[in-house]
Amino acid sequence: MKTSDLQALGFEGDSFFFIDQTRLPFEEVKVRSNDYERISLAIERLEIRGAPAIGCAAAYALALSYKQGNKEIFHNAYERLKRTRPTAVNLFHGLDTIYTVLSSGGDYNDCINTALAYHQADAQSCRSISVFGGELLAGKKNPITICNTGAFAVGGEGTALGVIKQLHKVNPLRLITACETRPLLQGARLTAFELDKAGLPFRLIADSASAFFMDRGEIDFAIAGADRIAANGDTANKIGTLMLAQLCSIYKIPFYIAAPFSTIDAEISSGAAIPVEFRSPSELHSARGVQITSGTYPAANPAFDVTPSHLISGIITDKGFYSYPYAFSK
The missing domain is CATH 1.20.120.420 (translation initiation factor eif-2b, domain 1)
Structure with a gap:
């Protein structure tokens, strides 16, 4: 397929x-x-x-x-x-x-x-995001991404992963780095699956290895999707996205969000108002049905984190590209 x-x-x-x-x-x-x-x-x-x-x-x-x-x-x-x-x-x-x-x-x-x-x-919308992103990031060769933002996440080809596919179509990428995305491994299970099917060059890494490869100069941009974007650009996305954005800030690597304009919720002024879903602790006690620690241990399992807008180099939407500072309106 x-x-x-x-x-x-x-x-x-x-x-x-x-x-x-x-x-x-x-x-x-x-x-x-x-x-x-x-x-x-x-x-x-x-x-x-x-x-x-x-x-x-x-x-x-x-x-x-x-x-x-x-x-x-x-x-x-x-x-x-x-x-x-x-x-x-x-x-x-x-x-x-x-x-x-x-x-x-x-x-x-x-x-x-x-x-x-x-x-x-x-x-x-996905097609438009891919085109805008492909033009913006032309010449980049080594992206890192988190979670899954391809065909499994949308009604089309993808948002952040759609941009990556478009870049490779125009000018082949050297190496795509996919974070495994604990605890439910959407990167390892879904993004790797899509990249493999598409024949794109990629490697899978532990989320905690991101800084290691940035420090070695092997990443030239990061791109992620979004579940909700506030009027000021604060962005809720899969847990681990904030960590990735903070690392990019330290290593002076541009960090982008790719999402439909409909993901922007201009009715909320900042990320502080975005409700964050907490999922069952059992997702941390086991992995793919295999118990990895005692189910009696206390655990906290937020499904999302919120990246402050000042860490986001740009937001790529189907209506075009937006850069910091952001001021989205209804």
Whole structure:
């Protein structure tokens, strides 16, 4: 499977499908479901993950909940879905897009067609981010990235990983460094999988090895995605992103964020107002089902951290490139 053929989720023959990302890279399992509760669980369990992909899945799930024309079920689905992953602002964009259709007198077909259009718009957004990023970073050869920001995270080819792919297409990269991304290993399981499928030159490293390779001069820029960006540019992303940005600041390496403009939440002034999801301590007690320490040990497991805007060299969106200081408005 080429990454250009990879579709993490979609709508076929009147049913929603997604690739269960928790089974990768060893199994490629396609799940079909029109049940909003099953899709909600998939989002919570990270079978579907990545802020834009969550937004697309939520839009499909809410639209499907209205198949019988029951508004009570629709409203229950809306309330259930919005509780799944509170940090990702795209979740609420996807839900509100469908909610507005029904509130305006639309029917089931209108809801489904709007979900399809929302998905297609995200794919186009990814293409624009890749082009803008490719132009901005032309000539760079050795990126480092964290988590997974490719086709599994979005409705298209990717955000930060989409930029990396575009750079390689125009002028082959020397070496891409992918952080493993503890505790759930999205870098090791998903980004490495995508890079391998695409035939791009890469290496996988422990998150804690980032400074080692920066110190050796083997990294010339860092790029990450975003789950929510505040009006002042503060950015919530996968845990470990803040550490990466701080290291880049020390080593004078540019650090970029690549995300759809819809990921900007201009209603919040700074990152202090971004809700950070804490996940089960059990994700630290075990790795891929193998117990690595006692389940009785206390553990704290934030899924995201917030990088202050002054550490971000630029934010690449589908509407163009923005540099510090940031002042996004509604």
